[in-house]
Amino acid sequence: MGDAFSDHPPFEIRLPVEQSVPFVFNSPHSGRVYPESFVEASRLDRHSIRRSEDYFVDQLFDASPKFGAPLLAAHFPRAFIDVNREPYELDPRMFEGRIPHFVNASSMRVAGGLGTIPKLVAENMEIYSGRLTIEEALDRIDRYYRPYHDRLRQLIVKTHSRFGYGVLVDCHSMPANAQSSSRNRPDFVIGDRYGTSATEALSQLAVSILQDLGYTVSRNKPYAGGFITEHYGRPARGLHALQIEINRGLYVNEQTFEKTAGFDGLRADIGQFMGLVTEYFANNYSDVALAAE
Template sequence: MDVVEQLKPEDAFEIVRPLEQTSAFVFDSPHSGARYPRDFLASSRLDSSRIRLSEDSFVDEIFATAVLHGSPLLKAHFPRAFLDVNREPYELDPKMFSGRLPSYANVRSLRVAGGLGTIARVVSEADEIYAGPIPVEEAMRRIDTYYKPYHAALRRLLAHTHQRFGCTVLVDCHSMPSAARGELRGRTDIVLGDRYGTSCSRIVVEAAHAILEDLGFSVAVNKPYAGGFITEHYGRPARNFHALQIEVNRGLYMNEKTFEPLPGFDDVRAVFSAFVGRLLRQPLGLPEPFPKPLAAE
């Protein structure tokens, strides 16, 4: 955890770019941020460990080698407990706020009901984040200052990639706890999500599945995670915009109580680098890239 006095807009997220983008793939890690504004922590009833339970810790590091394989990586620096960009912009629970939400807020979604809206009410399914109501103005500030610029940056990356290669494949990178509600997840290491076939070409999903299994992982598709707002919103296969969510079991690479990487973390990262490299080399049946970069680059 990195406690900051103020989270400046320019420090809220980062795009790590390859020297030359040679792939139609774009990677993003929206939940791996660990920069906690001090005033946010002061408003919370949770200690510094409990509030981190919704972090996708180290996911940005696991997929960092995508850049070496010619793909950009967008990663958030703010934590999911502070702001969740894998939601609609205004999925908000009116019971959380002092003041009236705008009329266009989605207050009835299942995610809001579960406490996991754009401004989350809980972490780890049940732990209430806030000691009391927070001002509506604060929610609007987070959305305007951090949420909207993050998605604007992601849209630009996808549009640029689509213009250059004729298609784009967004890999939305996440992690999942090794146990849920006290029950072990069994041997499932990876869950791929394509919104039940609606957000991504089957060819891409099958290729990712086969490569991961060949590397020794147990893999499930859409159960229990089919993909969130990012996968659903940006996946438009008919227009050659594909979006695939990937969830990595945290037990593979980190101590979930201490938030420290396991001794074999570098080995796990190397295996995922191999996965990315092989996936990007697969003949996916998608349009070939233009032979030369566009003049505007």
């Protein structure tokens, strides 16, 4: 098994000249580098396989270093490996070979075809034309999943060590319409795992800033946050994690995956959001984010 990303880094960290705010931004699902071996093993064409991307989210948040915060962004696609899952959420039916005892084969995400090695992309389209070997799955986890989380953890630990607290903002996009419904979703969803990954005041701060910028915002519905938000958010220890979902209808054509005229304005507003939330939080930590014991 060769390195599918030997010609391209699997992810990158965009660092500020100096980290001046206790924030880390993360874009785990915006990767759009598809290894040739992966495409050849898929039953989907090069267009269809992209339907699970968080299109251009890394670009929407790429001003984060200007505000003194690092941005970690995946280049590998979510369809290849999903780092917003436990490391071993795997569907045994996808693989040939003996499944290790530590594999979590019974999670809801596995049942939905969206494990660490996904079975499906959006609209329930199966990715693979046949079974993979379990060795291939474990190799991807070792080569890409673990190094990604190692770097994310390093960024969070460094932030916490420097400032005494920290905030991880996990950045995603969502389809404009709910499945089996023509009803539009809100412009943004802020997820805090129903108050367990960040304090109420921090979540409400994020909601209020976005609303003041003219957007409709909901909390935790329909997205409360995934593995990353749940795993890294420890408010009682001064580590807060928010998930932010952006409605794709604001900035991208979901059929062609091309940016629309709304992209530049949305990117500028997200820049404003980053500037306001980082500045206010850093200057008012005791008021905004003291966790209840």
